[in-house]
Amino acid sequence: MSADSSNLMEALVSLAKRRGFIYQSSEIYGGLNGFFDYGPLGVELKRNIRDCWWRDMVQRRDDIVGLETSIIMHPKVWEASGHVAGFTDPLVDCKVSKQRYRADQLFWAAVIIDGETDRQIVDSLTAKGRISPEVMARWLHLPRERTETVGTKEARENWVANRTMVYGFVSALESERTHTDLQEQAEAFKRKWGLQGTLRTVQPYDFTEAKEDEIPYIPSPATGLPGSLTPPRAFNMMFETNVGAMRDASSVAYLRPETAQGMFVDFKNVVDTTRVKLPFGLAQIGKSFRNEITPRNFIFRSREFEQMEMEYFIHPDADWLACHEEWLQWCQDWLKSIGLPASHLSLHEHPKEKLAFYSRRTVDIMFKYPFGVQELWGIAARSDYDLQQHQKCSGVPQVYFDEATKSKVVPHVIEPAVGVDRIFLAVLAAGYAVEDVKDEKGNVEQRTVLRLSPRLAPVKVAVLPLLKNKEQLTARARALHAKLRRRYAVQYDDGGAIGKRYRRQDEAGTPWCVTIDFETIEQPGDTFTLRERDSMQQRRITEAELFALLEEQVY
């Protein structure tokens, strides 16, 4: 990341806090990594993003209906979707090579030799961190006694007498020749350290069976050297909770990691109780939760976030590729309609070999964030995988009756899924500008402005009496404010000089300010000054014209 883009992010974070868009969660307690709060302006902007999407995606189309499903669902939903199985495996990191392994796929074995023992070699191995006396002690009695603890002096003398020793460990990844591999490594180990005696056939264990004090002596498959592997750690992407007062295994439930499954699970309900016909879509906006390993980049990747997802169900024989293309286009057009510049948007086609096995095609709409080009909106062709899975796991047919062919079909699905928070950050980043402005005397000053689309702006109009202490001005301004606020998010501001109030609104992204001045009350026509955020141009406007402007621009 360049210094400039880093500064831009810092400026955005600072502005977001200063103006009440976004605060760090639980800040007075030191903050909580990966969680954020939306302040008074932030909550309006976020609501507008949701509302725009909902109106355009659901209310203004006749083939899509809405849904709001519960955040906590039956745990079997996540077994069916594959979220439980895919993410409960403990993982092992190699701190040196940065490789990450599944613990049950990483195998290791002790190098055990019967025969003469050279005390010097043992000391040398110990000094080089290949093995410790305590770990040696545990491996003396074979087969393994897992309850054995630290060896005593007598025990150690006993091993020498027995002349059966463990000299270290070898490791290998799971494959068809894991055992052979370990055996060969053990032989190489024996040669390397000049050990005499007979090498026992290696006995592989997987890494979940490694004891805490053995782990430091098991070499990393990446480097061949011990000391860099972490203990196996569970990376549960889903947040777990318990349903009901009693806390036991049967009460475990999860906070949803995506809103999509709610729509698949209610597919049959909607088909049976409403009059939808293929092709049709189910849309949902709601919070999702993922225990991301590294939340980063402000609200871009957080652990609690809000999704806007739509599942578009199509006939299995329909031209899914054409449908996929249509949605790809729709989503790009929508992003432009809320003010994201085309120059910041691009497409990323997931390569075939990286696709999830059930996906036929996935294309991401990327956005040029200050910290790089990142995924904004994923449009996936998910085939009929999810409905088939739920049909299988629930035993309830997930079918649609096709009147044309008089047959039951399981529809396929095209899924555009986007994060509200990611759009939030995108419009903030794209709209943020610091401009040089010349005042009357020609002095250059800086102006910070947030160029938000009027549809998204938290405040549509600020109503400003030119002066605070002139009753006629404030009375007229309050009357206008009262009338506007019935339909629009507006602000009344009489604090400080007029220029300061304009700039304050610029930072909040307010597209228009109207100023009630002396011309308003002294001249006929009841006109106000309308000041535009982006051009800073002023013109006179009547109340009727103002409402017409808002009707046109805010929808």
Next chain:
RNA sequence: GCGGCUGUAGUUUAGUGGUAAAACUCCGCUCUUCCAAAGCGGUAUCGACAGUUCGAUUCUGUCCAGCCGCACCA
């Protein structure tokens, strides 16, 4: 999760082993006839917790949070 760097008003920064300063913002008052005017007043347990010390915001450790890189992101 690993490594490096960082943490002082709302924001951006100064500063010191002897309990802290500035600018802007914000709030209140006075004033103000169109682009951050002026004056006065107000706003900090110096990220948290331990330790060293007569005394720690300053030194040490742990934790938390942030930034950068790597890894991860079905």
